[in-house]
Amino acid sequence: MDELSDKGFGFAVVQTVFEGAETNTSERLRETQLRYALKLPFGHDPAPEGENYPTVMADYHTRGTPWFIVINPQGEVFFNDFRLDADRFLTAFAPRSRVVNQS
Secondary structure (H helix, E strand, O other): OHHHHOOOOOOOEEEEEOOOOOOOOHHHHHHHHHHOOOOOOEEEEEOOOOOOOOHHHHHHOOOOOOOEEEEOOOOOEEEEEOOOOHHHHHHHHOOOOOOOOOO
């Protein structure tokens, strides 16, 4: 995360409660945040009354956890999937090395 924070990226964690609402509470979420010393904003997204899925799951068509959603500064979804290869992700934003013709 530190590698991208100076490039305008922000990060957040959202717990989508689609099952186990009695144990997947905002209090437990805070415990997890503290246990792993995660310096990120955390959100708690239970399903609205009468709905089957939390709003993040409905809005972004996620299908489980963990799930990764990357949104660009224009508000467009850049990445939305179950797995995120961190090395490939960081490489996509690394400065391109210049090829210099030495002739």
